[in-house]
Amino acid sequence: MKAIKNNNGTAVATENATQVATAVVASKPDNKERKAVNIASDLIEPSNYNARKTFDADALKELAQSISVHGLIQPITVRRKGEKGEHYEIICGERRFRACRLLNLAEIPCIIREATDEQAYDLSIIENLQREDVPPMEAAEAYKRLIDTKRYDIASLAMQYGKSEKHIYQMLKLCDLIKGIANLVSEGKLTASAGIVVSKYDKKIQEDMLNNRFGKDGTGEWCHISANVLEGRIRNCYTNNLDSYHFDKTKCLKCAHNSTNFDLFADGSSCGKCTNKKCLSDKQTAYLVEQAQAVALADPKLVFVGEQYSQDNEATQIIKKGGYEFKNVQTYNLTSYPTTPTAPKATDYKKPENFDKAQEQYGKEQEKYTKRTAQLDELKEQGKIRVYAKIDNSNVKLYYKEVATKDTKTNAQLIADLTAKRERNSEIANEKTAEDLREVLRKEQIPQSAFTADEETAMYFFMLSALRRHNYKAVGLKIMTITAYQTSENSKSLNR
Known part of the structure; x- marks a missing residue:
């Protein structure tokens, strides 16, 4: 093949691709004239900060075919590398560079720019983000890398790319996906919208969804439903509405597990939904115990x-x-x-x-x-x-x-009844003791010998103990007399 120039001055590959001569293409960025020059392809190398990490082989072949017919219409952008500037690092256009290498082009049209590492880094990412076909996970990583430089925030990125702040925030949330679900989004088995919904939940819930709902190979029942339906199912399976609980939710309002804190742009019309079931259960149990103890104390x-x-x-x-x-x-x-x-x-x-x-x-x-x-x-x-x-x-x-x-009785009546019942039970116990003693005396053979002094004392003691007060007068006793006698005899018994 040989190279010829078409009417617009761009290079077209002919019979000998290694001898293709590319035309000079002029551009005027920043109102300064800058021309493309042909640089040996062997002196050009990709950068390690390119946002694009995957290159579809079929798409590269199609691009190479287009270049072979129409030439490289848009040169790649490079900067000098090495101590003497003998090498060139790609700032923008690695995909075009790879397509040219597939054609074995000896030289590639390039625009050489003077750029610091920071400028080259930003330009590389920005150029990729401006493409219409950038994969969502790559866009998410690119936005995150720009945020990580501390030179941008959500507002400045939104202005830079003409996007809403909500869009930038949602794309950044894709970076919170676990690897398995991120792969499903990258492979197109899960939409970016569905990925954004899933990214709101913690890693444990995402792991459970991957294993039991999506499937690691993307064949699960949740992989082929809309983002809105998916969000409804996740809420039913993995969250609880905090509005349904009555305990103090002051701490919950700022908790990272509260769904209202997943989105900077949530309307905040409710307390939100809790995704931490263990914490929620502990709070509810403590609340119920406190309420139960309070009603029991009141009654x-x-x-x-x-x-x-x-x-x-x-x-x-x-x-x-x-x-x-x-x-x-x-x-x-x-x-x-x-x-x-x-x-x-x-x-x-x-x-x-x-x-x-x-x-x-x-x-x-x-x-x-x-x-x-x-x-x-x-x-x-x-x-x-x-x-x-x-x-x-x-x-x-x-x-x-x-x-x-x-x-029905009042509390005071119940207490009085219980006190009287206890006193009566004590009297019944004493009466039974006396009756048992009398039964023993009737059945046992009483010795003919006279009582000893101790036996006589015991006999009088038990007889007097069983004597009712209304009978004291019949035997010539006074209440104080019998009480004093019993006290004296009890004291003697204890001393013995």
């Missing part, structure tokens, strides 16, 4: 509802270990305590008058709630209802059940 007679046929949750297990009373009762046999009304938020209403109506309705509900709870507290104090508490997975719910009227 010493409260009974917790046990689970007869299912496993207790962790909070219930902790409360049981604390020694609180549990009974296996069915909640459908109980009546629920009234629920605290929820105050309306102005942000939920477009018109002020609708918000005012909601506040008025809330006031009525709050008044009704306060009145009803006061009634129940009074019934509880009178002993007319018994209160139960059930610890479910989201809250501690209160129930109550009416108690038969004839059995």
Whole structure:
């Protein structure tokens, strides 16, 4: 093949490609004339900071074919390297350089620029990012490399490339993908939009999705769905809505596992979704235990509802270990305590008058709630209802059940009854002891000999102990006399 010049002055490969002469192509960057010169291809070398890492073999052959017909229309950009500047490093155009090497061109048209390492680095990345066909993972890495230089931020990159800040941020998020999922995006088995959705979640969740949803070979059920559908499935499987929980979420609002913090451009209309299930479970358990202890402290007679046929949750297990009373009762046999009304938020209403109506309705509900709870507290104090508490997975719910009227007593009455019962049990025990002694005396053979002094004392002691007070007068005793005698005899017995 031989080289000939076409009408626009660019080189075209002919029979002998090694002897192709390329035309000089003029350009005027920065209003300064700069001309392309032919440089021996052996003196040109790729740089190690090129954003493009993969080169499709078929695409290179097509480019080489185009160059063989139309010539190299756009020269590559290089800078001098080496102590004497005897070599040239590619700043922009490595793909064109590789295509020219496929044609075995001895010389390649180049524009020589004077550039520092930083300038060459930036130019190389910027030139690649300006291509329309740049792969998303390569673009993401290129943006990240520019950010890492500390010479750019999201805002300046957006201005540089005419993109939105949100687009730059989302592309940077692709760099947070684990290697397996990043490979799926690079291979086209997962779209860039889907990759951006996945990149929001931590490495453990990504690993689980790769192994159980996408498949390492990209044949999983989640690989062929839209980004919106994918995001919905991830939320259902791996997150919990924080709005559904009642514990203090102050720390959650700034947590890295909160979905609202995944995106700089989130609207922040809700508390977000938590992706750290272990932390969420621990917080919820601590909240439930605290609530259960509080209701038990407020009502010493409260009974917790046990689970007869299912496993207790962790909070219930902790409360049981604390020694609180549990009974296996069915909640459908109980009546629920009234629920605290929820105050309306102005942000939920477009018109002020609708918000005012909601506040008025809330006031009525709050008044009704306060009145009803006061009634129940009074019934509880009178002993007319018994209160139960059930610890479910989201809250501690209160129930109550009416108690038969004839059995109802106040706390003071219950204490008095228990005290009287204890005293009566003590009297019964003493009476039984005396009766047993009399039974022994009836059955046993009594010696004919006279009692010893100790035996006689013991006999009088037990006889007097069993003597009722209303009989003291019949035997000529006074209360103080018998009490003093018993005290004296007890003291002697202890001394002996």
